[in-house]
Amino acid sequence: MKIVDFQILPVAFPDPPLRNSTGVHEPYALRTLIKLTTDDGFTGWGETYGGSQPIESLQAVQEVVLGADPFSLEALRLQIPEPRTYAGLEVACLDIMGQALGQPVYNLLGGKVRDPIEFAAYLFYHLDCPARGECLSPERMVEQGQALVREHGFTALKLKGGVLPPDEEIATLRLLRAEFGPDFRLRHDPNAIWSVETSIRVTNALEGVLEYMEDPTWGLEGMAEVNRNVNVPLSTNMCLTAFEHFPEAIRLHSVDVVLSDHHFWGGLRATQEMAKICETWGLGVSMHSNSHLGVSLAAMLHAAAATPRLTYACDTHYVWLEEDILVGGKPRFTDGYMSVPNGPGLGITVDEDAVARMGEDYVACGLTGRDDVGYMRKFVPDWEPLRPRW
Amino acid sequence: MKIVDFQILPVAFPDPPLRNSTGVHEPYALRTLIKLTTDDGFTGWGETYGGSQPIESLQAVQEVVLGADPFSLEALRLQIPEPRTYAGLEVACLDIMGQALGQPVYNLLGGKVRDPIEFAAYLFYHLDCPARGECLSPERMVEQGQALVREHGFTALKLKGGVLPPDEEIATLRLLRAEFGPDFRLRHDPNAIWSVETSIRVTNALEGVLEYMEDPTWGLEGMAEVNRNVNVPLSTNMCLTAFEHFPEAIRLHSVDVVLSDHHFWGGLRATQEMAKICETWGLGVSMHSNSHLGVSLAAMLHAAAATPRLTYACDTHYVWLEEDILVGGKPRFTDGYMSVPNGPGLGITVDEDAVARMGEDYVACGLTGRDDVGYMRKFVPDWEPLRPRW
Numbered sequence: 001m002k003i004v005d006f007q008i009l010p011v012a013f014p015d016p017p018l019r020n021s022t023g024v025h026e027p028y029a030l031r032t033l034i035k036l037t038t039d040d041g042f043t044g045w046g047e048t049y050g051g052s053q054p055i056e057s058l059q060a061v062q063e064v065v066l067g068a069d070p071f072s073l074e075a076l077r078l079q080i081p082e083p084r085t086y087a088g089l090e091v092a093c094l095d096i097m098g099q100a101l102g103q104p105v106y107n108l109l110g111g112k113v114r115d116p117i118e119f120a121a122y123l124f125y126h127l128d129c130p131a132r133g134e135c136l137s138p139e140r141m142v143e144q145g146q147a148l149v150r151e152h153g154f155t156a157l158k159l160k161g162g163v164l165p166p167d168e169e170i171a172t173l174r175l176l177r178a179e180f181g182p183d184f185r186l187r188h189d190p191n192a193i194w195s196v197e198t199s200i201r202v203t204n205a206l207e208g209v210l211e212y213m214e215d216p217t218w219g220l221e222g223m224a225e226v227n228r229n230v231n232v233p234l235s236t237n238m239c240l241t242a243f244e245h246f247p248e249a250i251r252l253h254s255v256d257v258v259l260s261d262h263h264f265w266g267g268l269r270a271t272q273e274m275a276k277i278c279e280t281w282g283l284g285v286s287m288h289s290n291s292h293l294g295v296s297l298a299a300m301l302h303a304a305a306a307t308p309r310l311t312y313a314c315d316t317h318y319v320w321l322e323e324d325i326l327v328g329g330k331p332r333f334t335d336g337y338m339s340v341p342n343g344p345g346l347g348i349t350v351d352e353d354a355v356a357r358m359g360e361d362y363v364a365c366g367l368t369g370r371d372d373v374g375y376m377r378k379f380v381p382d383w384e385p386l387r388p389r390w
Numbered sequence: 391m392k393i394v395d396f397q398i399l400p401v402a403f404p405d406p407p408l409r410n411s412t413g414v415h416e417p418y419a420l421r422t423l424i425k426l427t428t429d430d431g432f433t434g435w436g437e438t439y440g441g442s443q444p445i446e447s448l449q450a451v452q453e454v455v456l457g458a459d460p461f462s463l464e465a466l467r468l469q470i471p472e473p474r475t476y477a478g479l480e481v482a483c484l485d486i487m488g489q490a491l492g493q494p495v496y497n498l499l500g501g502k503v504r505d506p507i508e509f510a511a512y513l514f515y516h517l518d519c520p521a522r523g524e525c526l527s528p529e530r531m532v533e534q535g536q537a538l539v540r541e542h543g544f545t546a547l548k549l550k551g552g553v554l555p556p557d558e559e560i561a562t563l564r565l566l567r568a569e570f571g572p573d574f575r576l577r578h579d580p581n582a583i584w585s586v587e588t589s590i591r592v593t594n595a596l597e598g599v600l601e602y603m604e605d606p607t608w609g610l611e612g613m614a615e616v617n618r619n620v621n622v623p624l625s626t627n628m629c630l631t632a633f634e635h636f637p638e639a640i641r642l643h644s645v646d647v648v649l650s651d652h653h654f655w656g657g658l659r660a661t662q663e664m665a666k667i668c669e670t671w672g673l674g675v676s677m678h679s680n681s682h683l684g685v686s687l688a689a690m691l692h693a694a695a696a697t698p699r700l701t702y703a704c705d706t707h708y709v710w711l712e713e714d715i716l717v718g719g720k721p722r723f724t725d726g727y728m729s730v731p732n733g734p735g736l737g738i739t740v741d742e743d744a745v746a747r748m749g750e751d752y753v754a755c756g757l758t759g760r761d762d763v764g765y766m767r768k769f770v771p772d773w774e775p776l777r778p779r780w
Contacts, residue, residue, distance in 0.1 A: 071493070072501035074698050101491045103461070108498070110659060218641035243670045250637075269500060276663040277670065278631045308464050 001100065003093075005067045006038035008058045011358035012320055012365045015291060017127035019136075020386050021162030021193035024127060028365040029291035033325075033355060034058065036092040038070060042099050045350050046092030047295035048084065048263055050362075053368035056368040070096040073269065077273065080345030083242065083266030090267030091299045093344070098345035105299075105346055109268055109306035116337035117304040118313040119311060120150045120156035120291075122320065123176075127379065134189060136164065137244050138172040142179050147182040148319060153335035154209070155184055156313045162190030165390050166202045177209045185313065189214035192238050195388040203230040211312070212257050212286075215239065218387055224252035233257055237288040241265070243274065250281050257284035257312065260303070268303045275309040287314035292328035297338075298346040305340040314370070327355040391490065395427035395481075396455045398448045400440060401748035402755045405681060407517035409526075411552030411583035412775050413766030414517060419681035423715075423745060424448065426482040428460060433491050435481030436738050437685035438474065438653055440752075441759035454478060458460035460486040463659065464533045471658030480657030481689045481736070488735035495689075495736055499658055499696035506727035507694040508703040510546035510577060511538045512679075512710065513566075515553040517769060526554065528562040532569050538709060543725035545574055545702045548600070552580030556592045556780050557715040558615055567599045579604035582628050585778040586615050594619065595619040601702070602647050602676075605629065608706065608777055614642035623647055627678040631655070633664065640671050647674035647702065650693070651688065665699040677704035678760040687728075688736040696729040715744040 002211050015029035030050025037043050070093035080086040094105045097368045105236065125143055128134040141159070148154055157176070159167045169188065176186055190217045194277055199216030203226065206213065212233040217226055220239050226278055227234050233258035240249040247345050250256060258278050262271045278285045287304060297318055304314055313336070324330045328351040331338055341347025376383040420440025424750055427433050438444050454469045460483035470476040484495045496502050513534055518524040525534055531549070538544055547566070551559045559578065566576055578596060579657070582605045593616065596603065602623040617624050625647035626672050630639040631654055639645060643715035648668050652661045668675045677694060687708055694704055714720045717739040720729030721728055731737025766773045 069501065071497045074503045074696060077500075078503060078698055103491070107461045110464035110467075111459065112695070113468060115462045243666075247640075247672075250529075250640075273663060276633075277667055280636050280667065306464060308468055314696035364587050371537040 001042075001067055001069055001071065001203055002039045003036050003070060004039045004070050006062055007035040008055055008057055009033040009035060009359055009361040011325070011355060011356055012050070012362040012367065013293070015059065016129050016132060016320065018124040018160070018320065019126055019163045020160050020289065020372065021389065023302070023372035023374070023383060024379065025372060026367060026375045027371070028361065030362065030367055030370065031291070031293055032058065032088070034092045036065070036070065036089070036096060036322040038096055040100065042096045044070065044092035044095035044099070045295045045346065045348070046088035046090070046095070047227070047293055047299070048088035051367070054084065056333050057082060058088075058325070061085060065348040077266065083270065084264055087263050087265070087267045089272070090269065091262070095345040098299055102344050104340075104342055104344060105268070105302040106277060106306040106340060109169055109272060112305045112340065113308050114310070115305050115340040116334070117301055117340060118258070118337050119154065119316040119333060120158050120185065121152065121154050121311040122283050122315065122317050123148070123159045124320070138168070138175040141172045141228070142175050145176055145207065147179065149180070149369060152319060152333035154333070155336050156187070156190055157184075157215070158187035160314055161188050162193035163387070166198055167192065168200060170205050171208050173206055185211040187211050187214060187235075192218040193215070193387060193389045194366060195390065199226040200229045200390045207232050211367060214259070220245070220249050220252050220254040222321045223254040227253055227255065234278070235259055235284070235286060237261060246277055255283070257286055258288045259288035259315070262299060262303055263290035268299060271303045274291050274309050275307045279309040284313035285309045289315040289317040291321070292346055293318055293321070294324040295346065295350065298341055299329070299347045301340045302346065323354070325351050325358065327351045391432075391458055393426050393455055393460060394457050396452055396553040397425040398445055399425060399745055400445055400751055400752040401683070401745060402440070402752040402757065403683070403748055406519050406522060406710065408499070408514040408550070408710065409553045410771060411581040411779065412763065413762035413764075413780065414769065416757060416760070416765045418751065418757055419774045420757055420760065421681070421683055421751065422478070423450065423477045423683070423685060424724060426460070426484055426486060427453070427480070430490065432483035432486045434460065434485035435685045435738070436478035436485070437689070437734065438478035439685055441757070441764045442472065443759060447472060448478075451475060451479075459542070460524050464608050473660065476655055477655070477657045477660070479724050480659065481652070484658060486611065490591070492734050494732055494734060495692040496696040496730060499692065500692045501660060502695045502730065503698050504700070505695050505730040507691055508546070508727050509544065509723060510548050510575065510703040511542065511544050512705065512707050513538070513547050513549045514710070517548070528558070530563045530566040532565050532641060534608045535566055535570065539570070542698075542709060542723035542725070545726050546577070546704055547574075548577035548579055548604070551578050552583035556584065556588055560592060560595050563596055563599050575601040575634070577601050577625075579605060580606055581605070582608040583777060583779045585780065588780045589616040590619045591714070593622050596602040597622050602748060603648070609649060610638050610642050610644040617643055617645065621735070623636040623674065625674070625676060626647055627651060627757065636667055645673070647676055648776070649678035649705070651674045652676035652693055661693045662697050665697045669699040676702035676728070679705040679707040681707055681711070684712070684714040684720070684738055685736065685740065687721070688731055691728060691730045692736065692753040699702055708768040714743070715741050715748065717741045728773045
């Protein structure tokens with residue numbers, strides 16, 4: 001079987017003005033869809049980051065992809081050593097393999113060990129916007145959490161922090177704890193915006209409140225120093241994001257939990273490999289999420305279903321997405337869980353008209369990359385992306 | 391799809407009186423074949439160690455295996471945590487999956503990255519036997535090597551050492567080096583029979599002669615001490631044989647090369663996981679072999695074909711096997727390489743009459759386990775399996 005057509009489809013979709021340590025989300029989030037077609041007429045979908053850089057990286061491997069056998073994943077991985085470029089292509093190949101074989105992708109990854117998959121939704125501080133107003137206080141954040149729990153049944157939430165001064169975020173998490181009770185799992189992710197000293201102080205202040213603290217400070221050394229001085233588990237999707245980071249991260253004991261993300265680890269098989277490394281060294285495994293569409297959602301569900309070492313509910317940004325590109329609309333969370341698609345391949349059907357509309361929006365919106373800093377300056381003209389800020 | 395029949399088939403086949411550090415091979419080698427049949431009528435073969443203990447371990451999981459879906463490998467692995475018991479079952483499941491899908495097993499492991507597979511045959515000191523006479527000197531070992539190279543074209547050989555006093559083995563390897571020239575790859579495996587001091591002395595004496603030295607001494611600490619004092623890479627299939635050994639082995643830098651062996655690492659997928667760990671920490675990967683039949687040979691070929699991190703020719707004991715259980719007879723080496731089967735599943739057809747005959751031999755030979763020490767005492771009555779001996 002050979003890949004005979006390789007389409008790179010940039011898309012843009014509305015995104016609320018969500019705050020993070022770097023700045024604020026622009027009005028559109030960008031993604032790139034990948035559509036592969038084989039000489040047998042099978043079509044597979046992949047999805048990766050948006051904007052011109054990922055598109056150029058995919059264009060650069062066009063010669064490698066065209067003519068390749070979608071079953072020869074490892075050979076393709078050797079030819080596309082950049083994990084972010086390979087990842088979306090691997091997902092599209094697995095989608096093709098599964099369809100050709102009449103098997104769901106999870107059965108090409110070792111079979112299901114769990115279904116449905118548990119998720120922890122993101123809590124975001126955000127600027128004023130039509131549907132939601134503004135959310136920049138502990139009280140408004142509790143209301144946001146209440147709405148997410150009411151609508152989707154989550155019993156775990158992650159606060160995207162590093163936005164307000166640390167003591168206000170401590171107050172936010174304590175109010176969430178008081179509201180949702182001692183069994184509800186809370187995570188805090190300030191995206192490495194704190195100094196080591198602030199990280200230690202805030203993390204210790206939140207002992208008993210947090211399930212884990214994610215990336216309080218920057219770098220493997222800094223994280224290790226924080227880790228030596230706190231009892232709350234530390235997690236990361238910033239300082240340990242590639243296989244080559246493992247040796248030093250393990251030597252230093254920088255973290256206790258690694259967030260997988262097939263988009264930057266290099267696909268679903270790579271996600272399983274990193275999880276096995278975590279199992280071998282006794283590290284926990286969670287899953288990272290950012291703005292994405294239904295192709296990546298399906299890929300994440302299959303990876304989560306087939307990866308034994310997944311010790312925490314997966315993060316999900318999906319509740320912030322207004323419209324998706326899947327026939328049948330957005331899959332729903334029930335009691336904070338989502339079912340794994342059981343059809344062949346990824347088990348989804350992509351609405352190509354919706355992709356085309358989002359493709360027009362990509363051109364119309366004029367964005368070619370993510371610039372949370374630049375957009376923040378529309379609201380705070382002298383904004384600087386300090387690290388550490390506190 | 392469900393497994394509805396699970397046959398455990400003990401077999402025995404003739405083995406020459408091959409010497410090793412422990413003693414000598416008995417007249418029969420034992421193996422256990424696994425035959426799984428599904429409700430759809432697919433049959434898959436696996437193979438593992440022989441004798442009563444592996445049989446009992448397989449019998450103990452019969453309830454878990456019967457009714458299981460062969461595609462649900464990870465779920466089965468979670469239920470059968472002993473890697474040696476799971477490994478042969480995984481191979482049989484992959485054989486079924488491949489047949490059901492019309493795909494060779496390597497395509498269920500990420501596809502081929504190499505074919506044919508390069509092998510390094512074993513050189514054995516051995517006692518007197520009809521077809522071969524005796525081989526206990528450097529000169530006779532060179533003749534053995536010449537015959538292996540002439541017949542199969544190997545350009546790499548591994549001396550199973552720890553048999554003669556170290557200086558005689560040094561002399562053997564130097565004579566092999568002189569005979570086969572500087573580009574021929576030679577390995578030495580004394581099976582951890584030397585003290586740290588002897589290991590350092592012998593390994594340094596063989597610098598420039600060996601591709602690597604395998605398990606000169608016992609344990610991760612001892613190997614690490616040797617490693618600090620030699621320039622020849624150290625390999626192992628004795629001190630690092632399970633995922634739980636990795637953290638200490640890496641911390642101590644006990645070895646440079648790990649020999650995979652799906653029989654004890656827990657299957658073909660586990661072999662790929664251990665290889666990825668080796669890649670991540672910059673360790674080389676080779677492959678171990680002991681007395682086995684064609685089912686394991688096929689499994690090894692598929693694993694070798696689909697595992698990117700395989701940095702050395704695979705060991706092979708297969709040249710010492712007189713008859714196999716495959717329809718079509720023993721696959722051949724060409725220039726030291728063997729082709730990967732391309733048919734569905736393992737790509738082999740098992741001759742069940744041959745299995746039945748070897749099953750009768752299993753009963754007739756009266757052996758229920760491997761006892762190289764006890765058999766050695768027939769020749770040297772006061773033999774003791776010392777470690778270290780030198």
